[in-house]
Amino acid sequence: MTDDKPDIRPYSPGLEGVIAAETSLGYVDGVAGRLLYRGYRIGDLVERGTFPAVANLLWTGDWRPGHRLATGPLPDAVLTALRSLPGDAKPMDALRTAVSVWGATQGLAWPPTPEQARAVTAFSPTALAAFARIRSGEDPIEPDPSLDLVPGFLYQLTGRRPDDGTARALDAYFIVGAEHGLNASTFAARVIVSTRSDIASAVCGAIGALKGPLHGGAPSEVVEQIHTVGSPERAEQWVRETLDRGERLMGFGHRVYRAYDPRAAALRKVAESLQHPPEWLALAIAVEDVALRVLAERHPERALKTNVEFYAAPVLQGVGLTPDLFPATFALARHAGWTAHVLEQAADNRLIRPDARYTGPAERDLPT
Ligand code: COA
Numbered sequence: 001m002t003d004d005k006p007d008i009r010p011y012s013p014g015l016e017g018v019i020a021a022e023t024s025l026g027y028v029d030g031v032a033g034r035l036l037y038r039g040y041r042i043g044d045l046v047e048r049g050t051f052p053a054v055a056n057l058l059w060t061g062d063w064r065p066g067h068r069l070a071t072g073p074l075p076d077a078v079l080t081a082l083r084s085l086p087g088d089a090k091p092m093d094a095l096r097t098a099v100s101v102w103g104a105t106q107g108l109a110w111p112p113t114p115e116q117a118r119a120v121t122a123f124s125p126t127a128l129a130a131f132a133r134i135r136s137g138e139d140p141i142e143p144d145p146s147l148d149l150v151p152g153f154l155y156q157l158t159g160r161r162p163d164d165g166t167a168r169a170l171d172a173y174f175i176v177g178a179e180h181g182l183n184a185s186t187f188a189a190r191v192i193v194s195t196r197s198d199i200a201s202a203v204c205g206a207i208g209a210l211k212g213p214l215h216g217g218a219p220s221e222v223v224e225q226i227h228t229v230g231s232p233e234r235a236e237q238w239v240r241e242t243l244d245r246g247e248r249l250m251g252f253g254h255r256v257y258r259a260y261d262p263r264a265a266a267l268r269k270v271a272e273s274l275q276h277p278p279e280w281l282a283l284a285i286a287v288e289d290v291a292l293r294v295l296a297e298r299h300p301e302r303a304l305k306t307n308v309e310f311y312a313a314p315v316l317q318g319v320g321l322t323p324d325l326f327p328a329t330f331a332l333a334r335h336a337g338w339t340a341h342v343l344e345q346a347a348d349n350r351l352i353r354p355d356a357r358y359t360g361p362a363e364r365d366l367p368t
Pocket residue numbers: 217218243247248249250251252253254255256299302304307308309
């Protein structure tokens with residue numbers, strides 16, 4: 001409302017349906033259940049790529065399957081900051097803090113570069129692994145430059161070099177988590193860098209956005225639900241009772257996908273080929289069958305299919321990560337997409353500054 005005339009410009013709460021950027025990075029086709037990175041199908045990238053090759057594809061547009069990227073060093077200032085955090089700090093808070101301190105040590109200047117994108121993507125796994133060890137009373141482990149980023153992260157987390165199958169499974173998870181269009185955290189990163197701020201600030205803001213439960217998802221809740229079901233015979237009754245109570249089935253439904261999430265399809269294959277899958281994987285598959293059938297029965301008007309979180313849970317648990325590290329591990333993967341969007345935004349920058357419709361009082365005098 002204003003004194004003059006009503007503001008009739010369109011308003012879309014949550015910016016739903018608003019085109020707020022052009023991108024050549026990721027294409028999310030919700031109707032057909034397709035996800036493409038620079039035109040390449042996610043399933044093909046998982047089968048034939050590695051996370052460093054996929055990240056490089058996003059940053060540069062070049063497909064170089066042999067491209068390597070090891071985890072990066074931990075500046076002393078970051079180590080000091082991580083050691084000063086309370087032991088029960090959330091891994092996402094620790095990661096956001098680490099990236100902030102890292103940025104302060106890098107002298108990052110505008111415009112952001114692919115080298116900066118590589119550096120922050122390589123730094124963060126070291127920081128998260130260091131935090132996880134410090135909180136359990138262990139010393140951080142130096143990066144091993146002979147290992148690629150994902151096996152390097154697992155090595156710095158556990159002190160053991162992972163076997164190929166384990167490293168490959170987590171690498172697949174990193175590939176499917178790398179990019180997903182103009183989601184909230186990616187948009188936050190683009191907004192920040194559009195002010196000509198630096199790439200570390202953009203990644204800190206993106207981590208903050210991803211931390212929210214509406215975005216970061218909760219594969220850990222999938223684990224809890226599957227444990228509650230207990231056995232395949234109880235699946236049908238549990239699904240019906242959960243829906244009768246008005247609760248949601250974790251790992252189903254999506255704002256964009258109306259078809260089976262292609263990331264879930266890729267991760268299901270990975271979960272099934274794990275050398276040490278969690279013992280509840282077979283139960284999860286049984287629950288999925290029942291859930292899809294009952295959701296279709298209850299919601300004939302809206303396709304509610306399996307989403308990425310459902311099979312992220314067994315993959316992450318199967319490679320030995322504890323559920324409280326799941327969201328921050330997702331953030332490590334999404335660094336590739338965030339930073340690629342930062343580069344894309346900076347290459348053709350316009351300050352992102354939408355309008356708000358004013359709904360407050362008309363002009364008036366202060367009370368005397
Ligand atoms: N279980 C049961 N019912 C579900 C459901 C689920 N997982 N997801 C959606 N629905 C139902 C809603 O209850 C709603 O029914 P109603 O119209 O009778 O109230 C209808 O489907 C539409 O839901 P809506 O909340 O409008 O969909 P959305 O696009 O806003 O939600 C999610 C998308 C992902 C937030 C939602 O599907 C969800 O909460 N899923 C579970 C959590 C999850 O797996 N998150 C990870 C996402 S990657």
